[in-house]
Amino acid sequence: xxxxxxxxxxxxxxxxxxxxxxxxxxxxxxxxxxxxxxxxxxxxxxxxxxxxxxxxxxxxxxxxxxxxxxxxxxxxxxxxxxxxxxxxxxxxxxxxxxxxxxxxxxxxxxxxxxxxxxxxxxxxxxxxxxxxxxxxxxxxxxxxxxxxxxxxxxxxxxxxxxxxxxxxxxxxxxxxxxxxxxxxxxxxxxxxxxxxxxxxxxxxxxxxxxxxxxxxxxxxxxxxxxxxxxxxxxxxxxxxxxxxxxxxxxxxxxxxxxxxxxxxxxxxxxxxxxxxxxxxxxxxxxxxxxxxxxxxxxxxxxxxxxxxxxxxxxxxxxxxxxxxxxxxxxxxxxxxxxxxxxxxxxxxxxxxxxxxxxxxxxxxxxxxxxxxxxxxxxxxxxxxxxxxxxxxxxxxxxxxxxxxxxxxxxxxxxxxxxxxxxxxxxxxxxxxxxxxxxxxxxxxxx
Ligand SMILES: NC(=O)C1=CN([C@@H]2O[C@H](COP(=O)(O)OP(=O)(O)OC[C@H]3O[C@@H](n4cnc5c(N)ncnc54)[C@H](O)[C@@H]3O)[C@@H](O)[C@H]2O)C=CC1
Ligand SMILES: O=C(O)CCC(=O)C(=O)O
Numbered sequence: 285x286x287x288x289x290x291x292x293x294x295x296x297x298x299x300x301x302x303x304x305x306x307x308x309x310x311x312x313x314x315x316x317x318x319x320x321x322x323x324x325x326x327x328x329x330x331x332x333x334x335x336x337x338x339x340x341x342x343x344x345x346x347x348x349x350x351x352x353x354x355x356x357x358x359x360x361x362x363x364x365x366x367x368x369x370x371x372x373x374x375x376x377x378x379x380x381x382x383x384x385x386x387x388x389x390x391x392x393x394x395x396x397x398x399x400x401x402x403x404x405x406x407x408x409x410x411x412x413x414x415x416x417x418x419x420x421x422x423x424x425x426x427x428x429x430x431x432x433x434x435x436x437x438x439x440x441x442x443x444x445x446x447x448x449x450x451x452x453x454x455x456x457x458x459x460x461x462x463x464x465x466x467x468x469x470x471x472x473x474x475x476x477x478x479x480x481x482x483x484x485x486x487x488x489x490x491x492x493x494x495x496x497x498x499x500x501x502x503x504x505x506x507x508x509x510x511x512x513x514x515x516x517x518x519x520x521x522x523x524x525x526x527x528x529x530x531x532x533x534x535x536x537x538x539x540x541x542x543x544x545x546x547x548x549x550x551x552x553x554x555x556x557x558x559x560x561x562x563x564x565x566x567x568x569x570x571x572x573x574x575x576x577x578x579x580x581x582x583x584x585x586x587x588x589x590x591x592x593x594x595x596x597x598x599x600x601x602x603x604x605x606x607x608x609x610x611x612x613x614x615x616x617x618x619x620x621x622x623x624x625x626x627x628x629x630x631x632x633x634x635x636x637x638x639x640x641x642x643x644x645x646x647x648x649x650x651x652x653x654x655x656x657x658x659x660x661x662x663x664x665x666x667x668x669x670x671x672x673x674x675x676x677x678x679x680x681x682x683x684x685x686x687x688x689x690x691x692x693x694x695x696x697x698x699x700x701x702x703x704x705x706x707x708x709x710x711x712x713x714x715x716x717x718x719x720x721x722x723x724x725x726x727x728x729x730x
Pocket of ligand 2: 447658
């Protein structure tokens with residue numbers, strides 16, 4: 285297999301899908317050497333079967349707004365690969381959603397889910413509907429309309445969606461209710477459900493907590509403690525909030541967070557009370573992060589900017605894809621950053637990744653460091669299957685163990701001869717080998 289040839293074929297087949305091509309290029313570039321040690325893979329064209337989704341389900345979603353107008357949005361589910369378990373991955377509701385973005389996310393999800401050690405295949409879905417600025421009733425009607433189209437393609441042993449940007453507990457609840465109405469079945473069809481109806485403890489916290497557990501492991505490889513370290517966080521949603529919470533529990537000092545309008549910098553640090561304010565602002569009032577600077581006048585608000593120019597020890601992007609470009613990466617390096625761990629999916633551009641790796645800082649891609657969310661989704665599926673609910677400590681300990689195992693796997697497959705741990709290579713090769721072996725064992729579908 286020649287990675288560049290496969291990528292140019294995919295580019296030709298799927299023009300105008302830059303995020304998908306970006307994700308595929310990064311993975312193929314790092315697994316090429318390992319892949320070519322196994323001629324049996326090429327004999328069954330494993331690489332194209334891995335890169336091209338099993339299927340893409342695309343549908344129109346009509347819903348009625350508060351004024352009685354019929355609105356139209358697009359809905360999608362990309363079922364990428366189910367070699368190691370039922371399709372699994374989040375739903376994103378955001379105006380920017382398109383096939384390219386969902387294909388990159390579904391592709392990444394396959395490797396991430398393999399890394400968790402749990403039996404989950406990879407998928408992603410969503411809509412160009414954005415809950416921002418919509419009433420609760422509009423969000424409910426949209427979620428119901430979305431599920432009316434999707435229900436036939438999912439099932440607890442087929443495909444189990446969850447949240448992502450714009451899809452939290454509220455949206456999952458409305459979709460779950462609609463699935464139940466349509467099918468008369470109470471089954472674990474979604475994860476991230478409410479605690480009262482089959483949700484797992486720690487699922488809301490899992491991506492953020494896992495991100496910080498992974499960071500701790502990376503720092504340990506250089507004998508560095510997280511305590512007292514200053515941290516740049518972007519985003520102010522689910523992943524950012526629980527990343528900040530765990531950073532605080534472990535003695536670090538988060539300085540920033542952001543939304544798509546700008547970022548706040550609090551030189552005194554975002555403490556527990558300030559985090560409670562952000563959670564109320566974002567999860568209940570659904571307000572903008574600029575309000576933080578009015579509430580805490582020591583903090584500064586930077587409209588239209590990202591936090592990467594602020595001096596700190598560590599950065600953790602937790603908002604969206606390609607939010608750290610080459611210039612941002614250079615600013616972080618110039619300011620002496622020691623580690624970057626990704627809470628978001630593919631937040632660093634290829635130029636940024638190269639800069640981090642050339643400077644040999646600790647850098648980990650999202651498919652490893654943010655895998656805690658889907659890992660606890662997997663644990664939610666287990667609890668639903670056995671109709672039991674585990675304690676907070678049980679789930680958190682399991683999550684911690686999974687993040688440690690992912691770190692160990694990255695070290696195993698990513699350590700270079702000079703001792704530098706290439707976490708990108710480590711995560712991609714470890715995830716790939718598991719999926720490839722399962723695909724080989726199951727033969728070629730005819
Ligand atoms: N929720 C989960 O369990 C997981 C989420 N992720 C990834 O983490 C990232 C954040 O997801 P969540 O926190 O769940 O979503 P969320 O909807 O709770 O929060 C997203 C945050 O990012 C900000 N944001 C969105 N688009 C932006 C843009 N273009 N520029 C700047 N800021 C923007 C939003 O304002 C918001 O603060 C995404 O990349 C998602 O794919 C990854 C693994 C699991
Ligand atoms: O919990 C899940 O199933 C998916 C979480 C997710 O969307 C992700 O890992 O990017």
